[in-house]
Amino acid sequence: MASRAHEQALAAMLSHLALSFDGAILGAALAYAAVRSFLNFTANSKSLAKIRKAPTLSVSDLRSLLQNHDQDHQDQEQKLVIVRGQVEAKSAVDGSGKKSSRDSNVLLSHESGDKAVILQRTQTCIYNEWKGFFGWTSDLRSIFGRSLKEQETTFLRTVPFTLVEGGQWPQSDYVIVNMDGSSHPLPLTMVYHQLQPIVASRYTFIQALFGHEYPVGVLHEEKILPLGKCISAVGICNSKDGIPEIKSCKELPYFLADMTKDEMVADLAFKAKILLWSGIVLGSLSIGVLGFAVMRNWNKWKAWRQRRSQQPIHTTSDEDVSQIDDNEDAGDVPEGQLCVICLMRRRRAAFIPCGHLACCHTCAVSVESEVSPKCPLCRQAVRNSIRIFEC
Template sequence: MSSPEQALASLLSQLALSFDGAVLGIALAYTAVRSLLKFSATSSSLNKILKAPSVVHVSDLRSILAVHDDQDDSSSQPSDHHQKLVVLRGTVEAKSAVDSSWKTFKPNVLLSQESGDKAVVVQRTQTGSWITRQLVLVGAVNCPWALLCIYNEWKGFFGWPSDLRAIFARSRREQESTSIRAVPFVLVDGGRWPHSDFVVVNMDGSNHPLPLTTVFHQLQPITASPYTFLQALFGHEYPVGLLDEEKILPLGKDITAVGMCSFKNGVPEIKSCKDLPYFLSDLTKDQMIVNLAFRSKILLWGGVAFGSLSIGILGYAVMRNWNRWKEWRQNRQLQQQSQAASPDAGTQIASEEETGDVPDGELCVICLMRRRRSAFIPCGHLVCCQLCAISVEREATPKCPVCRQEIRNSLRIYDT
């Protein structure tokens, strides 16, 4: 771990343990609440998928929806208004292949630029790859040797601003630009032709991940330039190349669709359900159930564990601060009683204090006028006069001005 990361970790640990761990307890309580809320959502999704009928063949979908409509309104014809959650397994096919119109003669599909595969979804991502300043000598082969030698000698001096900046804000090492194209597609029964039965996939408003296949992966190196050398010299990172990645949803791929299915103009259509974590996936229904059941158990026990820890830490912080407040209140009452019993005690102490020629090494570190006479307990530092020591003791959380350790009392020291 580098020094900036160590400093950041130390700062975060001090913040988490402040107020006797109260901040850490609140953070654990927030994590526990979030885990339990996610557990509730995951359990609800699991129950919905368990109750949803599993459609093995697309041709069975019409009968399932027809039975659902008959139970609702006793009509023999499928309705365009009723929706039913189903789990459907089918094969990807372009919508133009099943349209009975002039579009059939013009297939509406996408082609991968690199592999030439036919697809209905193409996602292309370009990522800029960076390396840290210490590896710049490997990539900057086109820079003059003299400049590299100068950089090697002075990199410690020029590098400290970036290290200091890294403590507060970590710069991104990757810059991505993603473009996605899609055409209308349907799910059909694989191996059957013609495709008389199909279901249209409606992706409007869906933010679920797609089961895409990576077909192209290549790193294009960047030629070093004077500007690149300046980036490496005064900056924190050095660009080395562009990483191109292409993912497609090819024709003929078997996928599972989980969503609300209904008839639209007499054609079955399925769209995503925002309450479910899946829409289009490579997993089967049984695999989804296993994953959701395992995730719900982890979230439940994680929420219970974090909640128990937070209760223990917050209880300890509350009791410790309560006892500290009661101790301070008792000390305060004793001081007030002693001051009421002897109102001239302060003037007597002031008259006893030496304010004449006192060496610099024996002056009080607070007032810089009187001689050091009181030692703090339990740290034992003799750094204050008696009046300043009393004023320190009267604070809400008295601490030694040297070591910042909490003090319980002070002791008057007499010279022999």
């Protein structure tokens, strides 16, 4: 319960912060999101243009391409290519290109027994959380749609591998795949997926009752990049000891993928449209919210300046009234009639439009002189105050 109260207080604080200054904070956050969307759109568009220009080559055509580039002395950026072939372990060939022991340097799946060049095991501990009575709650996690928390542990192993022409190995050429420095997603195949439930202990009910998360299961997964799988490699191609080698390009969102070039272009074009329209919508909303906040605060500032300009005219009368208040309140003030601000004089002024009789006349004038005057009791905006006389 304490955690729920803490999260509700945090949600209330965030909402008040977002709407503070008449929504200026919210407008700034929307503007930041719009800028991020446009930056992502620019990066996505550049990647789309590069992939569209990149030629799609077979493995056997890479040698002639590299020879032409070496003769023309062109830069490496123009060597961006898309190669599609089948996965084969690098240990399957020796330095002369002859076939050697294939099983000497490959990975073996513990669950399926398949041979692979990349093996990834993932163990995810799934935690359930208090959802309140009848399965619903108003805490902060429900606002973001988070009903489960996951704690994941990943183990990844790789061995050197190449791409070869499909159906022509071992007679065809091959290209070495250089995985150094690559953080791109991998086209792995799921071979094992099992959820192992955790038996509830005697303390599980107490944990759920007081809002603490508790484990409900462990998810075991195993993914591999098997031998013989047909994939595409998008990257910079160069020659290493006369053998073609392809390396990832950090500016591109793909390196190894199941998709063909046309599918990559379609995927990036769709993402570019989403990012563009997201930036336009968020930017329009931010302009509207910021414009409203600027106009609202500008009007408040003008009203404050107008009140300040009128203060010298009433200075004498205010001092006279204050002297009258001091004379009238010379005696004991009944309980509940003290000014809530100075706690010295009797309450003599009522605020408009809320009508609260909360302050003496002197404190009411000081409240009205603020940039954004508010009633000290209900915090409602104050337009004016009137003096209350007793018969």
